[in-house]
Amino acid sequence: MLTETADGFVPYAGIPWYVAPFGRDALITALQLLPFEPEIARGTLRYLARLQGTVDDAFTDQEPGKILHEYRRGEMATCREIPFIPYYGSVDATPLFVMLASAYLKWTDDVDFAREMWPAVERALAWMWAMGEAQGRGFLAYARRSPVGLPNQGWKDSHDSVMYADGRLAEPPIALAEVQGYQYAALLGAAAMAEALGRDAEVPALRARARRLQERFEADFWLPDEAFYALALDRDGAPCRVISSNPGHLLWTRIVSDSRAQIVARRLLQDDMFTGWGLRTLSSRERAYNPMSYHNGSVWPHDTALAAVGMREYGMNAQFLTLATGLFEAVLQFDDMRMPELFCGFPRVAGYAPTRYPVACSPQAWASGVVFQLIGAMLGLRPEAADNQITLARPTLPGWLTWIEIRGLRVSKSRLGMRVLQGSDGAAVELLARDGDAELVVRR
Numbered sequence: 001m002l003t004e005t006a007d008g009f010v011p012y013a014g015i016p017w018y019v020a021p022f023g024r025d026a027l028i029t030a031l032q033l034l035p036f037e038p039e040i041a042r043g044t045l046r047y048l049a050r051l052q053g054t055v056d057d058a059f060t061d062q063e064p065g066k067i068l069h070e071y072r073r074g075e076m077a078t079c080r081e082i083p084f085i086p087y088y089g090s091v092d093a094t095p096l097f098v099m100l101a102s103a104y105l106k107w108t109d110d111v112d113f114a115r116e117m118w119p120a121v122e123r124a125l126a127w128m129w130a131m132g133e134a135q136g137r138g139f140l141a142y143a144r145r146s147p148v149g150l151p152n153q154g155w156k157d158s159h160d161s162v163m164y165a166d167g168r169l170a171e172p173p174i175a176l177a178e179v180q181g182y183q184y185a186a187l188l189g190a191a192a193m194a195e196a197l198g199r200d201a202e203v204p205a206l207r208a209r210a211r212r213l214q215e216r217f218e219a220d221f222w223l224p225d226e227a228f229y230a231l232a233l234d235r236d237g238a239p240c241r242v243i244s245s246n247p248g249h250l251l252w253t254r255i256v257s258d259s260r261a262q263i264v265a266r267r268l269l270q271d272d273m274f275t276g277w278g279l280r281t282l283s284s285r286e287r288a289y290n291p292m293s294y295h296n297g298s299v300w301p302h303d304t305a306l307a308a309v310g311m312r313e314y315g316m317n318a319q320f321l322t323l324a325t326g327l328f329e330a331v332l333q334f335d336d337m338r339m340p341e342l343f344c345g346f347p348r349v350a351g352y353a354p355t356r357y358p359v360a361c362s363p364q365a366w367a368s369g370v371v372f373q374l375i376g377a378m379l380g381l382r383p384e385a386a387d388n389q390i391t392l393a394r395p396t397l398p399g400w401l402t403w404i405e406i407r408g409l410r411v412s413k414s415r416l417g418m419r420v421l422q423g424s425d426g427a428a429v430e431l432l433a434r435d436g437d438a439e440l441v442v443r444r
Contacts, residue, residue: 001029001365007050008043011369014341014361020084021071023048023093024155025365027100028302032369034100034107035376035383038410041104042113048097049120053088053127058145061089061153065127067097069153082148089149091142092179094124095186102189105196109385109412114197125190125206128183137220138213139233140179143172154179155303156246156281160288161295162232165241167287175233178246180217181253184210196386214255222260228267229256243273243283245303251310261314268307269319276348277330278304278323284345291345291355298357300342301327302366309377321398324374328400330354331371339367375404379420380443385412391441395420395427407433414438 002009003021012018013025026048030041053066060083061069069090077085101121105114132138142153151159154176162170191206221229223239229247230239247264250256256264268274272284278299282289289297308323326348331339333353341364344355361367378401380393390411397404397420407417414436421428429442 001363001368002040005043005047007046009040010044010047011040011365014364014367017359017361018364021047021068021086023067023069024090024096027067027093027096029365029369030100031096031103032302032305032366032373032376034103035381035409036372038104038108041100042110045097045101045104045117045120048093049117051086052120052123059083059147060085060087061144061146061149063088063127065094065123065125065130066090067093067124069093069150083146087146087149089142089144089146089153091140091153091176092155092182094127095140095179095182097121098124098186099182099189102186102193105193105385107383107385107411109388111196114193118193118197118199121190121193124186128186129209132183132213135173135175137216137237138209139175139216139220140183141173141175141233143174143235154246156295158294158296160293161281162240163242163288164234165287170232170234170240171236173235176246177221177229177231178249178253180213180221181250181255184213184217184255185253187213217255218257218260227263229264242286242288243267244286245273245279245281245300245307248279248303248307248310251314252306254310254313258314261310262316265307265311265314265316265319269322271347274323274326275299275345275354277326277343277354279307280345292357294342294357297345298342299330299345299354300367301330301339301370305370305373309373312377312380315394317394317396320377321396324378325398325400327370327374328398334362338362339370340364341367375406378404379406381409383411388412388414388437389439389441390416391443392420392429393443395429395442397422397427405432411438412436416440 001011011026011029013022026044030044053062066088068086070084071086072084076082101117135141187210191203194202231242231244232240282296291297308320312320341361342357346355380395382391382393403421405419409416417433419430
């Protein structure tokens with residue numbers, strides 16, 4: 001899935017339908033692989049920064065500071081029959097870009113590259129600020145301007161993926177729940193990045209923006225009667241009161257409190273959401289549910305993995321292992337143990353494999369990256385490259401994985417090799433090799 005560009009390697013989204021650069025897909029894939037192959041993040045950031053929006057163009061949904069959604073070449077693109085030339089109709093690629101830039105710095109301590117990226121980060125932050133001000137409460141929202149663009153511009157970008165409880169489609173501009181989590185993480189990441197670059201005067205304002213966003217998000221998205229977060233807010237600020245997988249991403253970005261994180265995790269693991277293999281994109285109790293749909297009841301491995309990693313971040317190890325085990329057992333059922341883009345959301349039945357989605361991409365970049373992301377979460381990887389240190393925080397392995405060996409794990413300019421084995425209390429860690437002087441810390 002990696003394509004070499006003038007800027008470095010960039011993950012293309014999927015074969016056979018999406019063999020092209022996609023901002024969101026490339027950024028999430030680079031985040032999944034960052035501990036193991038930071039050069040992918042570097043190439044992705046440089047590529048997307050070069051193509052960052054500079055003008056206001058309704059046909060391509062481009063605005064200054066936005067990160068592209070999709071870039072196609074060929075006759076239809078040249079003749080402007082499609083808007084992907086490139087196309088910028090993605091509400092979440094821009095905050096994800098800032099998240100990756102910050103995470104790359106934390107893993108590598110590559111301050112020179114961070115300085116190179118900072119102007120693009122500033123432009124992304126300016127776009128986020130302008131969008132939040134236009135919405136009035138700081139939320140990122142979307143409404144298609146291009147007559148041939150995407151009606152929905154989050155990761156669930158099919159035309160019918162954002163709806164009210166009665167099945168009607170939501171009215172744009174639409175503010176998706178998970179996108180606010182991305183924005184929150186981006187603001188805090190930008191603050192850490194600014195601090196590392198000696199731009200201390202900018203740090204308080206970024207952190208204050210994150211705090212205000214978190215407060216407004218809790219006030220507007222929480223559904224007390226459902227004890228869950230709304231899928232989205234519509235143009236009038238009314239919530240889409242449906243149970244979906246989107247709030248699982250909020251755990252990954254840590255925008256929610258510890259107490260509500262526990263509530264969200266419990267709800268996601270109920271039978272209407274958890275199939276036994278992974279999380280449905282939409283609850284089986286919802287009017288629009290269809291287990292064979294693209295986004296309204298199917299299981300997307302990367303979606304489940306983000307929720308699982310978020311649970312691990314909040315210390316919910318058992319819940320994390322439940323989801324990780326479901327995904328690893330699912331991949332054993334697919335050809336060549338290759339994780340597909342998605343599969344159908346039917347309940348797990350003993351003796352039967354997951355039902356395949358007939359036209360799913362395989363391979364698909366962020367589905368392939370799931371394995372690496374889950375392993376990183378099992379190890380509890382915490383980089384502090386500026387301090388030349390990597391921490392394994394409460395490493396834990398599922399019952400079916402007795403040991404795992406990692407070689408070439410990078411932090412700053414060092415590479416480490418280690419073996420992690422199941423133990424009676426968590427996992428035992430053995431250092432096998434060290435190229436450089438980075439310190440390995442294990443915290444129980």
